[in-house]
Amino acid sequence: MARTPQPTDAELRLLKVLWERGGSTARAVLEALPARRKVGYTTVLKILQVMEEKGLVSVDRGARSHVYSPRAGRGPTMRRLVADFVQRTFDGATDEMLVHLVDGRALDDAALNELEARVAALRGREEDR
Amino acid sequence: MARTPQPTDAELRLLKVLWERGGSTARAVLEALPARRKVGYTTVLKILQVMEEKGLVSVDRGARSHVYSPRAGRGPTMRRLVADFVQRTFDGATDEMLVHLVDGRALDDAALNELEARVAALRGREEDR
DNA sequence: CATGACGTACGATAGGTGTCGTACGTTGGA
DNA sequence: TCCAACGTACGACACCTATCGTACGTCATG
CATH class of the missing domain: 1.10.10.10 (Winged helix-like DNA-binding domain superfamily/Winged helix DNA-binding domain)
Known part of the structure; x- marks a missing residue:
């Protein structure tokens, strides 16, 4: 369907x-x-x-x-x-998209923190395997 | 033009x-x-x-x-x-886009490292101000 | 030198999108 | 009561996109 x-x-x-x-x-x-x-x-x-x-x-x-x-x-x-x-x-290619998105763009501290937290969380999940 | x-x-x-x-x-x-x-x-x-x-x-x-x-x-x-x-x-709202992109998606270690490096670089630039 | 393979130009088409105009029904207040 | 304001349905339109078919020119080679 x-x-x-x-x-x-x-x-x-x-x-x-x-x-x-x-x-x-x-x-x-x-x-x-x-x-x-x-x-x-x-x-x-x-x-x-x-x-x-x-x-x-x-x-x-x-x-x-x-x-x-x-x-x-x-x-x-x-x-x-x-x-x-x-x-x-x-x-x-999600990673390439990310690079283009993060590069040369105004992200404030809060956004960066949020992003780092999510990256850390993802990394943790990968290590579980 | x-x-x-x-x-x-x-x-x-x-x-x-x-x-x-x-x-x-x-x-x-x-x-x-x-x-x-x-x-x-x-x-x-x-x-x-x-x-x-x-x-x-x-x-x-x-x-x-x-x-x-x-x-x-x-x-x-x-x-x-x-x-x-x-x-x-x-x-x-770039930050929101980032969240949707990073969430629930398969990024390998290399991609995560790359991303963290770029975040760190951005953060450094902000602190310069 | 004739012909078939290759190349370009151009128009046609079907499908999708975004925007309205018009026709028509309903309803609440003067 | 009756009419202006509001609401819906529906078709029309202009514009894009993506895709192709056809007409026509050229060039190499048998």
């Missing part, structure tokens, strides 16, 4: 709003969109309808204004997007 | 061949393509022609078979692709 497809860019923008706000009407999503990204109301509605067809959101048609909710969580969705990108762009 | 556009997926596949082999004819690129990715000869030629229009490759029309060469290096191109992806997907 084919998995539910990846969200497109426009779809991802709306999903971010839904993850943030929880179930929302089309109008609520429209109004929560970042100012730079304003778009027509019917555009938002259309994208939500397409996402429902694709299985990316569920919809409650109880009230007059339908309420849309994300089907998949933010974490798993993002992970799939990242995995696909690494596959497409680096033929799956 | 608008910068030269990002390569699409199909274009990137051909660019990888050009980076690997250096300047090549359409036929050479076709034959160097991974077996799983075989495609018609005119498809390859067309993509190369489109890339020339976009400024992604240069072409030497001296010989009967034109020779195509990448205009930008692999490193800068990949960096731009990664930066765009992080922007689109994580609204520029």
Whole structure:
């Protein structure tokens, strides 16, 4: 069976709003969109309808204004997007991706600490084997 | 002035061949393509022609078979692709991207060492300020 | 010198995406 | 009650991408 497809860019923008706000009407999503990204109301509605067809959101048609909710969580969705990108762009070479990402980029201390902790944790797990 | 556009997926596949082999004819690129990715000869030629229009490759029309060469290096191109992806997907939050990337993924010791070294280098630079 | 292999140019196509416009139904308040 | 505001459904559109088919030129060699 084919998995539910990846969200497109426009779809991802709306999903971010839904993850943030929880179930929302089309109008609520429209109004929560970042100012730079304003778009027509019917555009938002259309994208939500397409996402429902694709299985990316569920919809409650109880009230007059339908309420849309994300089907998949933010974490798993993002992970799939990242995995696909690494596959497409680096033929799956995660380490190379990491190098490009860390290099020449502004990461604050907190981010570096977080990263080191995760690296340490991973290393520990490898040594267990 | 608008910068030269990002390569699409199909274009990137051909660019990888050009980076690997250096300047090549359409036929050479076709034959160097991974077996799983075989495609018609005119498809390859067309993509190369489109890339020339976009400024992604240069072409030497001296010989009967034109020779195509990448205009930008692999490193800068990949960096731009990664930066765009992080922007689109994580609204520029590189640290979050890193977390998703490192988490639950098979990185061997060498990759972890490399990563730690880069983190250390970055940390050093920050402390200089 | 004729012909087949090779090469290029160019148009066509199918599928996907992002954006709306329009038609039409519903509903709450003047 | 009735109409303006709100909501949905649906089709249209322009733009990209990826892929190929066809027309046509050239060149070497039998």
